[in-house]
Amino acid sequence: MLPPRPLAARKGRGAVSNIQGRYEVNGREGFDDGWAATDEGEDLPAFKTQVTDEFAKSILSHNASPDIPFKVSLNPYRGCEHGCIYCFARPTHSYLGLSPGLDFESRLFAKVNAAELLRRELAHPSYKPEHIAIGVNTDAYQPCERDKRITRQVLEVLSECGHPVGMITKSSLIERDIDILAPMAEKGLACAAITITTLDSEISRTLEPRAAAPARRLRAIRTLTDAGIPVSVSVAPIIPFVTEPEIERILEAARDAGAVGAHYVVLRLPFEVNPLFQEWLEAHFPERAARVMNRVREMRGGKDYDSDFSKRMHGEGVWADLIRQRFHKTVDRLGLGRLEGRFDRLDTSQFRRPLVVPAATGTGRRAGAAQLDLF
Structure with a gap:
């Protein structure tokens, strides 16, 4: 039997493997018989991205988490081509019978009826407006959005209805929708958060391989800021x-680019994210993998992860306190954290229900007539 080959990543992909999802019935185990071996230094075969259209049954997700600043979110896509190895949404692909590994970043699903479903939700007589966060689980501006334009359609509905929205992304594609977001921001209806994990392009290329480069994200902050859109930086x-x-360099660079607020999250390793991240560590940082995981466990009470609401975002213990102090002292020194960059400061009073709601047949009807349609 041949010895196992060292872990190696595919170019342009974050996950090293396609591990089994926790709901799959049949187990499988990798075995190297030598036939698939590549020459040393040769790239592994690429995983082609597949985007499947799907018609969702609902579009707004509600949560009661006390540690996040929004209760309603909208995700136009399932799976994310950015391939961020740390993505907490990876385990959701297990519900589809797919792997949270390479499948999550290469087998995507586009909710092509998202705008239609949103219009129906907003037209419902019992709907009460709360600011909607877009791009929470998977990035609303991942590469396939250039062609699908689902996020833009959703923003058009929200703009028409005067509904507040907060965008979360690590893509410069958000600049395309400034023509919608800037007028909304002027009315207190829109803000954005740009995620910057690292300023090191080499680390970023493996950590989040198909996301915009760090320098490009800083430029996006500047572009949005110049357009009058409040932007915060998510160091996460x-x-x-x-x-x-x-930490300090990211915050300084974001402030210089025009960011008005900042927040952070320490590494989270729920479910299948844990083995995937540890594989990534062994492939890219084998010399420090043990140190990283030991420190993670110090901040998680000796475990790889603690899902307790009071601890999951920032951890606990000495090292978590040191990170907290470093972050908040830098934020105070730079004058970040102003209220205009917060999702929960958006105005809900301007909301008006959509006048026309698409019927099931695809034709239009007035929102007030929905209860009269029996057939």
């Missing part, structure tokens, strides 16, 4: 000994 996740040394 903070990974000990990998991105953690950059």
